[in-house]
Amino acid sequence: PFDKFISAKRTLTTQMKATGEVMSICNNFEGALMKAIRSLEQHVDSLMSFDFSHLSKDELIEELHIVDDMRIWRIAEAIRQGISYDEIHEITKIDVWFIDKLAILVEMEQALQAKELDEDLLREAKRLEFPDYLVAKLAGKTEEEVKALRKQYDITAAYKMVDTCAAEFAATTPYYYSVYGGENEAVETNDRKKVLVLGSGPIRIGQGIEFDFCSVHCTWAFKKEGYETIIINNNPETVSTDFDIADKLYFEPLTPEDVENIVNIEHPDGAVVQFGGQTAIKLTEALLKMGVPILGTSAENVDAAEDRELFEEILEQCEIPRPKGHTVFTAEEAKKAANELGYPVLVRPSYVLGGQGMQIAISDEDVDEFIGIINRIAQEHILIPGIMEHIERAGVHSGDSISVYPAQSISQHAKDTIVEYTKRLARSLHVIGMINIQFIVCGEDVYVIEVNPRSSRTVPYISKVTGIPIVPLATKVILGHTIRELGYEPGLQREADYIAIKMPVFSFEKIRGADIALGPEMKSTGECLGIAKTFNEALYKAFLGAGINLPKYKNMIITVKDEDKEDIVPIAQRFQALGYKIYATRNTAKALNENGVNAIRTNKIEQPSPNLMDLILGHKIDLVIDTPSQGVEHSKDGFVIRRNAIETGVNVLTSLDTATALVTSLENTDVKKLTLIDIATIDKR
Helix, strand or coil: CCCCCCCCCCECCCCCCCCCCCCCCCCCHHHHHHHHHHHCCCCCCCCCCCCCCCCCHHHHHHHCCCCECCHHHHHHHHHHCCCCHHHHHHHHCCCHHHHHHHHHHHHHHHHHHHCCCCHHHHHHHHHCCCCHHHHHHHHCCCHHHHHHHHHHCCCCEEEEECCCCCCCCCCCCCEEEEEECCCCCCCCCCCCCEEEEECCCCCECCECHHHHHHHHHHHHHHHHCCCEEEEEECCCCCHHHCCCCCCEEEECCCCHHHHHHHHHHHCCCEEECCCCHHHHHCCHHHHHHCCCCECCCCHHHHHHHHCHHHHHHHHHHHCCCCCCCCCCCCHHHHHHHHHHHCCCEEECCCCCCCCCCCEEECCHHHHHHHHHHHHHHHCCCCEECCCCEECCCCCCCHHHCCEEECCCCCCHHHHHHHHHHHHHHHHHCCCCCCCEEEEEEECCEEEEEEEECCCCCHHHHHHHHHCCCHHHHHHHHHCCCCCCCCCCCCEECCCCCCEEEEEEECCCCCCCCCCCCCCCCCCCCEEEEEEECCHHHHHHHHHHHCCCCCCCCCEEEEEECHHHHHHHHHHHHHHHHCCCEEEECHHHHHHHHCCCCCEEECECCCCCCCEHHHHHHCCCCCEEEEECCCCHHHHHHHHHHHHHHHHCCCEEECCHHHHHHHHHHHHHCCHHHCCCCCHHHCCCC
């Protein structure tokens, strides 16, 4: 019950505290324990689910004296830290036989992390009932890769019949449990339509015996209609797990993988999830992916009922009155809403059963406390790998912008706002998987440009530079796992120790006739990465990777539109300080010379020689900075300049932000002192 009573003492004594129980059956103790752990529905799946690795050996020995529901996880950590069986036994009085069995599971965890996942290791891991996603996590593979290996090696779950006759004579009761290794005793039948009824798992506060009642009566009703009935459940104290209720009973954990193993054998015509409480409801999406139709209320309508905002809309459409309320995401919003509504108020999360996380608040202090509890219970699972900053201002497509991680010039307040807006959008859009969001930051104000509930170009980049496997994580989240199950804490992840800069790469010289001026339509054909301990070195590496290797001749051309003339002055001053000779068209040269830059005036291309075209075709120019004017009638000269420059191998920049970045990199980095970074060694979190 500790998920309900957050502040309760977890100590176990002679006074019973459990509200329910699970049972698992396997042909070995270790496998049975692994099944039982993942049947608890307490966000645990192995002996690594509670982390005590931060404790020293002495601290851990002290904590072994604590008798609570997390004791076996402390014992597992004690085994990892080399504390002897005898010492663990002396403290806990747990028989050495059981301690050794826990050690076997710990050894398998370590083997999966350290060894190549070959057939023998995978067979043993599955014999010990390590689920595929856990094997994948430990072995550094994807769940799909593990499934493919199992298929390749023909490692599949077999089902044994429980011997209800104690070996006195042959048992015929269709009461099954899974093992890996051995002959399958669950015979597929096809003479009648089949329905799969999902039980409600362990009894706990808010999900009690009433759901088992519903499951049993549902099963009986299907039997009367001529269906072959199949129940999956793991609660030994319920009627649904009596062997004579359904045509077949599978005593298994209610997880996607365990259910899929049964589906692969039975091939049911449909499944019923609405009678098994939240346990069954959570398997809806997994069943649909397995190709099993959901009988009764559709998944979409279940979602509409569970989601408070969608439900409010439905009530509005139906013109049904309801108590006044507000949807909020933070404690501040909750307090504001509560004061508008007037205390007392009911505070509750969405997607809960049995009032989980609901509290009555009579003051702002109550709201602060209850929102904190709700956030822990509701298990917010929004992971933000990082915030990337574009060097170019808004107006240049994100794919054509230089992207910097971590963001360098954004205030902490703006970062906090971005995180908060991201969470709100992810929740409101009910994102399961990936989302990428583009913001504009102007001072301390944050605006949203675009939201896409999908992957983005920056995913490989941010994955490599943070060490966070974003796509595998998103895939597993889509399959039903949570961020914490996958070993991460929700929210913005800590920044990496490196500066990583993604530089767009263009193929303008290959695309004849294309205007290279950057705008809202993407034009880059690739990208490269510069990574270093400092911003300037990373930036210089990125420019080198993109083929901008300067200086060569230290000659450059500047021609900018009127609104950029003020901003170009400090950039030109910095290039001049680096020894560059600057050529500029009339108005640009005038603006530069008036501000202390020694710019050599040159004619436009339509004017007599020597003009810009002569300079470009002379193959002595390193760089052209040309910001195009708006409008077709103003763009012709600039287009010709840019095209000819590109086709003769001259670097052309059309954004002053990019020009600023380039001169910064040239000022602060010596190519002879560049450091080497092995990206494979970046922290994998």
